[in-house]
Amino acid sequence: MAESLLFSVADSFIGKLASRVLDEASLALGVYDDLRGIKDTSSLIQAVLLDAEQKQWQNNELREWLRQIKCVFSDAEDVIDDFECEALKLQVVNTSGSIRRKVRHYFSSSNPLAYRVKIAHQIKDINARLTKVAADRHNFGLQTNYSDICVVQKRGLTHSHINESDVIGREHDKQKIINLLLQDGDDTYLSVIPIVGMGGMGKTTLAKSVFNDERLGEAFQKKMWVCVSHDFELKHLLVKILNSTSDSSPNTFQQENYQNFDIEQLQNHLRNTLSDQKFLLVLDDVWNESRVKWEELKDLIQCANGSKVLVTTRSHTTADVMCTTNTSHILQGLSQNDSLSVFVKWAFKEGEDKKHPELMEVGKTIVQKCGGLPLAIRTLGSSLFLKFNLEEWKFVKDNEIWNLPQQDDGILPAIKLCYDQLPSYLKRCFACFSLFEKSTPLFDIEVTAFWDALGFLPTPKQGENSGDIGKQLLHELCSRSFVQNFADGGGIFCFELHDLVHDLALYVARDDFQLLNIRCENIRENVRHLSVLENDLLGQISIPTGLRTILFPDGANNEPFLNTCLSRCKYLRLLKMNNSRYKYLPNSIGKLKHLRCLNLQQNKQLERLPDSVCKLQNLQALNLIGCEKLQKLPNGIGNLIKLQELCITTKQSNFPEGLAKLSSLEILVFRHCDSLMFSFEGIQFPKLKLLSFSSCGNLKSLPFHIIRNIESLVIHNCNTVILSMGDNNNEIPNLKLKLLSLEILPQIVTFPQWLQGCANTLHTLYIENCENLEELPKWLSSFISLKNLGIENCSKLVSLPEDVHHLPNLERLDIIGCPELYRRYQPEVGQDWYKISHIKHVTFELQESED
Template sequence: MIQLQTPLSIPFLFLPLLKLMAESLLFSSAESLLGKLASDAFQEASLAFGVHRDLQQMKETMELIRGVLLDAEKKNPQSSALSEWLIQIKHVFSDAEDIVDDFECEALRKHVVNTYGSCSRKVRRFFSSSNPVVYRLRMAHHIQDINTRLAKLAYQRNMFGLQVIDQDTRVVHVREMTHSHVTPSNVIGREHDKQEIIKLLLKDDHGQSLSVISIVGMGGLGKTTLAKLVFNDPIIHACFPLRMWICVSNDFELRNVLIKILNSAPNPNRENFNNFETEQLQIHLRNTLEGQKSLLVLDDVWNEDRARWDELREIIDVGVEGSKILVTTRSHKVAAIMHTKSSNSYLLGCLSEKDSLSLFVKYAFEDGDEMKHPQLLKIGEEIVKKCGGLPLAVKTVGSSLFSRVDEKEWESVRDNEIWNLKENEKDILPALKLSYDKLPSYLKPCFASFSLCPEDTVIFGTGVRMLWGALGLLPPPKAGESMIDATQLLHELWSRSFLSEYEDHGGECRFKLHDLVIELAVYIAKGKFEIIKNHNPKSYKNAHHLTFAANNLLDQTLLPRSLRSITFPRGANNEVFLNTLVSRCKFLRVLNLDFSEYASLPRCIGKLKHLRSLSLLENENLTELPDSICKLQNLQSLILNGCIKLQKLPKGLANLVSLRCLCITTIEPGCPEKEIASLPSLELLGFYQCDNFESLFKGILLHTLKRLTLIDCKSLKTVPFHAIKNLEVLMIFNCNKLESSMGLSNEILDSRLKLLILSDLASLVTLPRWLQGSANSLQSLVIQHCINIYELPDWLPTLNCLKQLEVLYCPKVLSLPDNIHHVTNLKVIDVTGSSELWKRYRPEVGEDWHKISHVNLVWQDYQSENEKELTVKS
């Protein structure tokens, strides 16, 4: 599971900024809650419980307050009264969300009883609840209390002069306008990037009159600086007689952009274009561009409206062959809209540590003074590592230390977060926060959850999707639409350059987060997500999400009743604390007990009816689970892999009607496959170290399952592939008795498989024929540490959707199929550790390189030299 990060020590200076950030999450909470109240399912439930009128009143008052929140965010909440008012709104919205979730839980409980109880008295007794009349009266009282509090808060808005705003018209901070001048000696570490961009600008476009090259990357990377270096290079001067530079930023209104371009072009008559109509402007600009090979730099583009871009392009494309547009943007979507081919989109990377240190020294010391202060330089090396290769972060920190020689000041910067530095508009915090400000409201809570992510770690999309689902961060679908897939939200965050090294393997994606992106998320989520490093209940009394840094803190912490998620420290074994948590925090959604030392869980855990995620990863002392876990009809993920002493799974698994993810390690002799097959929502299923399982899914079908993982199941022999109709991801590791035919022999079935990983399978000598049934779906095929596989079959190129092929540490595979060039969608071939393949297909020099020359990337790990070589074909 994802772990929380080190907390921030934020000085009083930054409190106003924090309040503004908290309010933007508050607005997102209001949007989400109103979406739930408006859903058809909830409307039906509210009528069934007889509280429809009261809930409708709650919804109407919340809509009023939501509009007021927008107006409040336009004002800087300097007064303590306004701040307190916003805190009260946060509390009442939180309580209202708990009420809404409680109704959903009760409706789901009734559904389970009505569906399964009619044929089983045990189920009725198992899910017995309080008198429905008493429940209705109690909930009606809670709703009335919330409505009273909401009405009071809505009335109090008049104290602050707040007005209702129907639409989100908040003005996002805009960075200041840029210019084209640069002093090259002040730029470090970008020479290679400059040459690559120049190559793209000079590349022959085979008669195309106007093409676009984009520089894409997160805020603070130096995209504008790189564009300046290119713009002022003598080669570019010689090649493009007409060069123009404009900073676009938020303003992509056609008339304004035309004026900016004309003002940047030579103007011998000194005309004032501000008085021109759009028609006059386009005529004048086309005349200016006519007959001249030109370079136009559009810096800091945010426009994602393709129609606006097409309108501009029609005007500036005057048919001069070789003219180019150079775009800088944080958005991959912008690059795509502007018709930038993947080969013309340059993803700017971070600086190396060496270049970062050189840049830091330039800004932190007078010329040569660093040699006089070797201890400061040593501290500076540690500071630079925290900047993660972001030039703007390096400059920000270096400038803050300029002319300071007190080691304690340097150590303070090293030991605290960059956000604690005094800021100005050109520094790193405004640069990164600008990207956050531009996020739609439904993405802001998702981004804030990145505060839970560890630094410098590969993150898998599945884990993030489960976390978002458990915390209720996925936006409710609009009328007539299906549930929003979290993969779409991850892709949107990637397109805005929040995710690094993003790879989509089909059915699964993986990525990293820059350290400063995580720190920004922690900064934004402060007050809602907290790490307990010492005993100070006041600091987290209103928190919804807690993680504990040390085991000894479990003895003394008073837990907030409103807690939604909690992460225990490694080695936790305090039973009294766990019992207190379960009995006190009845609205808990996520319980993370990874690497704990509990032998069992309290039976009263079945009362946590709001619980959606329970993770017991690597609990090696766990021997049993209470059957009451199966009362958790809201539970979406149950993680039990690594529980090597678990005697058996709890009885009644089939009652977990919301379960989507189930990962199992157990020493029981057989799998309760009939109960698993009865789970109506199950999508991800994993068996880990289940050494006593010999077969799975005999005589049953799994219609909903999309992902199956089998790891270290040493006795497993048979898994009928045809029993899993809709499987998209299959991963098999170290299951050497498993028949690779998967019960199909030479039979080929149509399948939806997108990702297949076969690892550490000594019995595998060639790929099973059933894989041909995935010809129209398989996107990634990974074969690793299969020491006896000796060939890739001739039918492999029939997998026409294949984008990524990895043959890792398979020494007996000597060649790829001769017709591999027929796989036209193939983007990546990775032959790490397969030395014979590398020799044969080595770029430009391998005897069969021409057969895979259409592949963009070939990567090889030279074990003997302990280094990696990356070859990119332009």
């Protein structure tokens, strides 16, 4: 429930009231005492919120009191943000003097008297409302607690990864499915084998274990993995299957894209790709119950060569529609012994369970409550890791939430309980996941930008930024098994949510957050954060005025809806319009003075942005990647003084005016800026962490004075860039790089010497399609922090550094499409296999033509 997020709301609101600019502005308006009163009263309310949140389920009046507090805090935050927005305008006014004099000047000269009267009245009204609701706290006998005592115990990230050691108690299931896949049958039709079970039962884990079994690699010429979820539209499925037929790249930035193909082209391409090949296709998480849709797809992949399809689904109807065998494989819960083994694996360090027999007795009861569900067992086990207090274990065992009725949508009391034990600052961040569709790959950059825009991030400590805080929170969620497939690409993280955890996010966030689809057309009362999945809904829904977030559906082109949204939702913090078809944005967008994040990625029809965008002085993230027709950035972009993330695609030829003023930038990405003439002379970007150039034909040289301080550098398809440092080519600068990605750079023959400067920091190195690269330098073996090394389609590269076995921390080596390297380092038989055999994860793949 949204009321469980109130402690975090109160905490961030109180922190906002401590702003120096706000103090000076309140003195200028004569409301200083009112703001101090609001802060003191908010602290009194916050002190009892943790106790109130725990007791609300037994007391309807208490729950209603929390709803009133939520309403007052929401209104108060809007008023204070509005006040702060106006006060912050002084930072772009070139007047001299103290902050206090600047504020007085602004409110006395630049702003109408009507605004001063209105904001003063609103602040006094909020103070009165808070005072009234605070007085009611004495009616409920609440205990005072000024700090959120829930602490997340961190553990190694490997505990959250899916690997064979995590597959416990499924040996029989795995062998049975492999036997079905390998058995001879009637090769005139496509054999389909469904795995059926409820969410969190381990269907996907089992399917992955089967999929990666060596015996299937020998039996099938091609293996494909497709996550289907609710999207069973034919074109989307064909695109996913085609993408899965391609060799995977270690680089998460570039993916094959068939989106512009029509169905006729897609089906021709797929049939040609699968022709005369015996394949295994896994369709993971299928919900479709329409036989017509399934037959339409099956006709296109039907092969008379013994190919097989493995399906995972929660729906028995789906299994019956798709199944060609006698029966589906029904995945049951784990046995008590296997369940206990899973629990012990996640709740204790190895062997430590034997030291705590009293905890194990309680643990056996907890495991029974999980009903054999692997995800529930793993999540509860993780929540108790490194906790040895018997009362904490009994709390998990005896908590009444176990007695809540099971929801139809698969919400499990076990997972809900673990959510209740999260620190309050993590609860709001977790609730934000409800705005994304299931099975959506997520990146920390986007998620952190969302959290930051909505004010969900704790205040950074000295030396930290919002990106650092976002990564810390993701690590905490990962340690609790709330996210999965968590991959570190050298400072850039990719992850997913299990469907069951996504269901939980929808459940706990349902008052404030809503994912609107064709099956749910009504917007709930008091929704503040809205994600619309269907374009057709834009003409049917009425937008609430209090929205702070709106995510438009792909393909949005409803101009009346856009105009209504911008005019009614004056408190928007987050606006995402990816893949829309708008040519222009209205000037009224400049009135969204609260806007922190504007994501216009892949708006291929967008030709210009109004200059009024530069009035958005609170904007922290602006994403224009893929806006292929965008003529130029708006004049005055330098006024966006709080901008931290800027991603650009533009036809502009001159360097964007005012870019040098953006001293708060942490992420700067240029993609498909072929006409842009780059000159970074005089530009510093002191806070920049990530710099990326992709398909920038006029990039001649790199800004080494900037590169010295960044952590991630990506250079992709920039054929004219010279990587050397010119006259200073022998200089070895001190670098902080953690991620370096070099892709489609035929000019590279050898590595430039200056890269030795990141020998102590580089975490991940990707080298892709550098067709003339002949050797890796000997000094690469001195990179003591290198964990991930990926090399793809570098045909002239014949060897790794002689001392590659001296890399102390190398954990993953992926080599794709490099036949000479394959022959030399081929597992078990290559002449130099012994030099890399100690690496935990080694992957070799050859292109089809090389096999």
